[in-house]
Amino acid sequence: MTDRVLDINDIQGNVLGGFNTDIQELVALTVVDAADFQRAAAWAASLSPAVTTVSQVRAQREAMKSSAATVSPWLCVGIGQRLLSKTQFDVLIRDDAFNNGMAKRAPSVLGDKSDPSGWRVGGTQAPVDVLLIVASNDEAVAASRAQDLETSALTAGMSATYRETLRRLDDREHFGFRDGISQPQVAGFDDLGELQPGNFLFGYPKDAGSDPFWPVVDPRGLTDNGSLLVFRRLAQDVGAFRAFCAAEAMRLAPQWPGLTADLLGALIVGRWQSGTPVATGQTRDPGQFPPSNDFDFKGDPDGASCPLGAHIRKINPRNGPKDVLEVPRILRRGVPFGPLYDAAPQDDRGLAFLAFQSSVKSQFEFLTQHWMNSALNPGRGNDLLVGRSDGALRTMQIQSPAGPIQISAPVADWIKPTGGAYLFAPSRSGLAKFGTPPAALGLWKAHQLWAITFDAVKQSLFER
Ligand code: HEM
Known part of the structure; x- marks a missing residue:
């Protein structure tokens, strides 16, 4: 159990449980003029009234069990650091990954x-x-x-700088592997939830x-029940992966x-295309x-069964002897974009990686920088599927x-961040x-503002 009952009428439905609909439209909005x-x-x-909460997603899912109703589109809203800091100057989220932004952190950290x-x-x-995620099982309804929403945002001085349709491909990502199998179970939400919601x-x-x-720093409680969302558009070169x-x-x-x-391919991922975890002696899926998701690597210290560099083992070492005590977890909500490779090999395709956590720096970025991109941690070997390296061969x-x-992957990656x-x-x-x-700046607010500015400068200078 958790110490505080989850406020499921307030928390966004895509954070806990997830939308998991057949279709999701992603819309990125950018303020054009600083005055806006x-x-x-x-x-x-x-x-706010249109944002879909955890309890609404639950209720609609229940209703859909007894009728083939279309999901009336669900909405998830993410706010960028620029809009937050320019309009809510009394609020600071102490996460220097979030405060510096992905574009700045991508070359140095990711x-x-x-x-x-x-x-x-x-x-x-x-x-x-602003990032909007509009979800439905009906493509026309979502579109x-x-x-x-895009048209209405224009009237508020924003322009849609990106829009893309994501389609659930029978729960497979484009290389053909079943995805979304392993998710952290949250106490107070999932039946067997162990991880506290503060993660x-x-x-x-x-x-x-x-x-x-x-x-x-948040005197108005604007961040309570909120979460941090990572969105990373990863193009996949299916031809290159298959050829390799x-x-x-x-x-x-x-x-x-x-x-x-x-x-x-299964050894590189750690699971067969069906999602079955790899094990010694198998020759086919x-x-x-x-x-299964009920396994760990305790009895496989040297990677005889599942390679130490396999994607799922790099990112969640599951009590392997070389494990560290704490494994940062993320709630993955990614959905593929683009058509299947065999239908249109030349088209753009990939994974709109989406994940929720309470610290981008110590969860998504830690996993990427210190484990997925590392040849040494938490177990020896590169993650050939998604990991990167500084020019050296990934092995x-x-x-x-x-x-x-x-086995070594070519320097050119088959997954390209876009x-x-x-x-x-x-x-x-x-x-x-x-x-x-x-409210207008009072004396104590001025003091608070100073604390925020100091904090922000300190974070951007010293805590990379
Ligand atoms: C296009 C890029 C990617 C592909 C094709 C991919 C593919 C997969 C597949 C097939 C699985 C196994 C199925 C499952 O357990 O749900 C998986 C698991 C996972 N992936 Fe990825 N992934 C990608 C990017 C990422 C990124 C960028 C991260 C985070 C930094 C990530 C984190 C994870 C995690 C945490 C798991 C679950 C591991 C476990 O608990 O066993 N993946 N991925």
Whole structure:
């Protein structure tokens, strides 16, 4: 149990539980003229009654069990740091990843070699001030709602700098692997929830019995029940990934007769395409459904079963002996964009990676920088699927029947970041407060403002 009952009538439904609809429209809005920030904040606040809460998603899901009703479009709203700081000057979220933004942090922290000025979304020319996620099971319904919101945002001085339709591809990502299997279970929300909600929401403890995690200056309670959202647009080169697996399987055939491209791909991910976790001695996908998530790596210290560099093991070492005590967890809500590779090989496709947490710096960024992109931690070997390196070859070890074999990915990555943003996802009541600017500056407020400015300068200078 958690110490504070979750406010499910206030928390956004995409944070806990997730929308998980067939269709999601992503709309990124940017304030065009500096004089319009206040208007934009008031517009965002006006969306508050339309934001879909956890309890509404639950109720609609229940109703859909007995009838094939269309999801009346659900809405999730994220606010960019620029809009927050320019309009709510009494509020500071102490997270220097969020405060500096993804475009600034991508090259230094995320190991991203792409130039943010050329990003499809969230680049230096078009920071994301508001991100809308409109969800439905009906494409026309989602598109029409997204269009209405886009048109209405124009009247508040914002322009839509990005819009994209995300489609759930039978719960697979574009390389063909089942995704969204392993999610942290949240105490007070999931039946067997163990992780305290403070790992994902402001105003709740991170550990049972501890003080609420709420790293903010916020006299008006605007951040209570809020969360931090990472959006990263990752283009996937399916042809390159498939070609690599096929060529490597052929190259390694003399050492490992019977090694297939499918098995190699599974070892890189740590799960077969069906989602079944890899295990020693398997030669083909066991096709388990639902795929198991009840396992750990305690009995597999050297990666004989699941390679130490496999994506799922790099990012969640599950009590492997080389494990660290604390594994940062994130609530993943990503959905693919673009058509299936076999239907249109030349088209743009990939994963709109979306994840909620209460600290971008110590969750998403930590996982990316210190584990996914590292050749040494938490277990030796690179994450060949998503990890990056500073130009050096990315290498992992797999265990063949004849002994260990090294495989290296080419320097050109098959996953290319093409934009994104760090956002604050307020609760419904928190969003409403964006419409009422902080009261006039009194003496104590001036003091507070000084504290915020000092904090922000300190964070940007010393805490990278
Ligand atoms: C296009 C890029 C990516 C692809 C294709 C991909 C694919 C996958 C697949 C197939 C799984 C296994 C299914 C599951 O457990 O749900 C998985 C798990 C996971 N991925 Fe990714 N992923 C991508 C990017 C990322 C990024 C950027 C992060 C975060 C930094 C991430 C974090 C995770 C986590 C936390 C898990 C669950 C691990 C576990 O608990 O077992 N992934 N991913």
